[in-house]
Amino acid sequence: MISALRADAFVEPRGPDCGLVVRKAVMRDISPILDLINGYAARGIMLPRTEFEMSEAIRDFSVVTLDNQLLGCGALHFYTPRIAEIRSLAVHEEAKTKGVGRQLVERLIGEAQDYELDAVFAFTYVAEFFQKVGFRVVERGALPLKAWKDCLRCPKFQACDEIAVLRTLRAQPWPDGQPEQWGQAMASPDDHFIQIPTPRKV
Numbered sequence: 373m374i375s376a377l378r379a380d381a382f383v384e385p386r387g388p389d390c391g392l393v394v395r396k397a398v399m400r401d402i403s404p405i406l407d408l409i410n411g412y413a414a415r416g417i418m419l420p421r422t423e424f425e426m427s428e429a430i431r432d433f434s435v436v437t438l439d440n441q442l443l444g445c446g447a448l449h450f451y452t453p454r455i456a457e458i459r460s461l462a463v464h465e466e467a468k469t470k471g472v473g474r475q476l477v478e479r480l481i482g483e484a485q486d487y488e489l490d491a492v493f494a495f496t497y498v499a500e501f502f503q504k505v506g507f508r509v510v511e512r513g514a515l516p517l518k519a520w521k522d523c524l525r526c527p528k529f530q531a532c533d534e535i536a537v538l539r540t541l542r543a544q545p546w547p548d549g550q551p552e553q554w555g556q557a558m559a560s561p562d563d564h565f566i567q568i569p570t571p572r573k574v
């Protein structure tokens with residue numbers, strides 16, 4: 373329940389220049405970001421956020437605007453010096469055919485590369501679109517416990533249906549080149565791991 377992105381948020385914009393601006397978020401963006409995220413939260417799609425939480429995390433966020441109207445937001449949240457999560461992705465309902473989601477993801481990947489991270493991961497319902505920008509589907513159970521701090525308060529935690537995706541930014545961050553061990557490899561020695569519950573197949 374970290375992302376509100378669906379397939380239509382990745383549709384390429386019509387025309388060569390739609391006037392979209394992608395930038396780092398500033399304090400005045402907190403209110404419209406909260407309106408966007410909490411609007412989805414009211415529908416059970418995302419977790420709600422408070423003004424306090426957003427004030428703490430605003431430096432993680434990038435936004436897409438058109439004529440100074442906020443159309444989408446997303447955050448790059450660091451967990452270790454090697455890995456970060458792309459999270460809190462949300463696109464305004466009226467902007468889901470403008471390619472806002474794709475621009476946000478690409479901007480956050482670029483930011484991760486600027487910080488020389490080894491990899492970024494995300495949770496999504498549209499893995500195929502993340503795969504188009506270099507992500508692969510990975511086992512979501514082998515994650516540092518702190519990566520699940522929001523999931524633990526999610527009403528879908530006992531039947532999570534989101535897909536974990538990972539993009540490698542620097543060559544061979546895993547021991548012996550085994551991507552299935554990425555969670556353990558990138559965690560600090562004192563991290564703990566949990567197995568995330570998954571829906572039971574009938």
